[in-house]
Amino acid sequence: MRPRRTLTARGVCMLILGAAALVAGFVVGQRELVVLGVLATALPPLAALSLLGAAGRVVHSRGVTPSRVRAGHDARIMVRIGNSSHTWPVTAVSVSDTLPTPLGHEPRYSIGFLGPRAVRDLAYLVRPAVRGDYPLGPLWVAVTDPLGLVRVEQRPGSPEHLLVTPATVPLDAVGTSDGSQGDDSPRRSLSGAGEQDPVPREYRHGDELRRVHWRSTARRGELMVRRDEQHRREYGTVLLDARRAAHAGDGPGDSLETAVGAAASVALHLLDRGHEVRLHTDRGRMPAPAPAAVLDGLAVLEASGSTAPPAVSAAGSSLTVAVLGALTAEEAAALAASGGGHRVAVLCARAAWPSERARTGAGEMLASAGWRVVHLSALSELPPLWRDAAPLGKVPR
Numbered sequence: 001m002r003p004r005r006t007l008t009a010r011g012v013c014m015l016i017l018g019a020a021a022l023v024a025g026f027v028v029g030q031r032e033l034v035v036l037g038v039l040a041t042a043l044p045p046l047a048a049l050s051l052l053g054a055a056g057r058v059v060h061s062r063g064v065t066p067s068r069v070r071a072g073h074d075a076r077i078m079v080r081i082g083n084s085s086h087t088w089p090v091t092a093v094s095v096s097d098t099l100p101t102p103l104g105h106e107p108r109y110s111i112g113f114l115g116p117r118a119v120r121d122l123a124y125l126v127r128p129a130v131r132g133d134y135p136l137g138p139l140w141v142a143v144t145d146p147l148g149l150v151r152v153e154q155r156p157g158s159p160e161h162l163l164v165t166p167a168t169v170p171l172d173a174v175g176t177s178d179g180s181q182g183d184d185s186p187r188r189s190l191s192g193a194g195e196q197d198p199v200p201r202e203y204r205h206g207d208e209l210r211r212v213h214w215r216s217t218a219r220r221g222e223l224m225v226r227r228d229e230q231h232r233r234e235y236g237t238v239l240l241d242a243r244r245a246a247h248a249g250d251g252p253g254d255s256l257e258t259a260v261g262a263a264a265s266v267a268l269h270l271l272d273r274g275h276e277v278r279l280h281t282d283r284g285r286m287p288a289p290a291p292a293a294v295l296d297g298l299a300v301l302e303a304s305g306s307t308a309p310p311a312v313s314a315a316g317s318s319l320t321v322a323v324l325g326a327l328t329a330e331e332a333a334a335l336a337a338s339g340g341g342h343r344v345a346v347l348c349a350r351a352a353w354p355s356e357r358a359r360t361g362a363g364e365m366l367a368s369a370g371w372r373v374v375h376l377s378a379l380s381e382l383p384p385l386w387r388d389a390a391p392l393g394k395v396p397r
Contacts, residue, residue, distance in 0.1 A: 006151050079121075130257060134161065169261070236277055258379050318340075
């Protein structure tokens with residue numbers, strides 16, 4: 001952006017005073033008034049000449065700590081202002097950082113005089129309440145001449161970004177059908193036999209002798225070895241209803257924000273337990289290989305204009321969790337027949353339900369089809385509801 005020069009209120013008054021003095025001096029024939037008028041009229045242009053290149057000598061850098069933060073937590077923005085000239089000072093510097101409305105008021109600072117190669121450090125905190133990708137900057141720099149007649153404004157550089165991930169809550173461990181839980185459950189043998197009686201195969205050249213299964217060798221009369229264990233990972237399916245028409249509210253109280261936080265909490269919980277997570281919205285599947293990918297993807301998720309909730313076949317899934325906004329009776333019936341494994345439906349109580357009866361009816365329809373149904377008003381309510389909906393040892397494969 002090129003520098004923009006404007007007269008201050010003092011500069012405008014000086015021009016008006018100079019013009020009035022000139023006219024009065026010529027009318028009454030007073031040379032002193034004419035001289036005063038010429039001087040007053042010439043000062044603003046001279047002040048503008050004194051600021052040539054001044055704004056360009058002001059440089060800055062910005063740092064964000066941390067660069068990604070959970071909603072409701074603080075991020076520290078550090079701005080360093082400096083004069084790049086080795087010889088020329090810059091007078092009366094003021095700066096303002098450009099922030100989007102959800103991050104609060106734009107911070108303004110009066111730096112004052114910056115000598116050659118001088119540096120000033122500024123810092124401020126922001127606490128974003130809603131997830132998103134927020135631009136920080138560009139910085140607004142204003143330089144005023146010593147008399148305060150002319151101001152030069154410039155917005156140097158480009159904005160940096162602060163990624164605000166969804167708020168989440170920790171959930172208790174969910175067991176599996178064999179009574180194990182957490183990191184003990186992600187893998188199991190598909191051979192159909194235990195460690196004491198593995199299914200053997202014939203010896204092949206290159207097999208290690210320590211793998212010889214002597215009992216089967218004696219029974220078969222030929223050398224037999226243990227098979228390689230085959231493993232699979234359990235996976236859970238998380239369905240997130242992100243339809244704009246299904247949710248209601250604004251800001252942190254938006255039911256979509258509650259739904260996103262609940263889906264993120266469940267996905268992180270399953271990943272922490274070693275499960276593979278398949279995260280779907282009404283726009284399709286989102287990558288969820290690790291907690292950071294889940295949070296980053298959901299941070300920038302926007303409400304969709306879709307008319308149908310997410311419906312994905314979850315056959316083979318050990319756990320299906322559907323986080324839903326308002327449903328019609330037809331949508332609830334279609335969802336009731338889907339899913340796999342242990343099925344949990346989280347109904348956002350503050351979504352765009354036409355009535356309390358509609359929400360209750362949708363929950364009853366899902367419950368009659370075998371879903372465990374919970375009604376969630378705020379994200380903080382999820383942990384105790386989760387313990388009731390997915391108790392230990394009750395999650396089938």
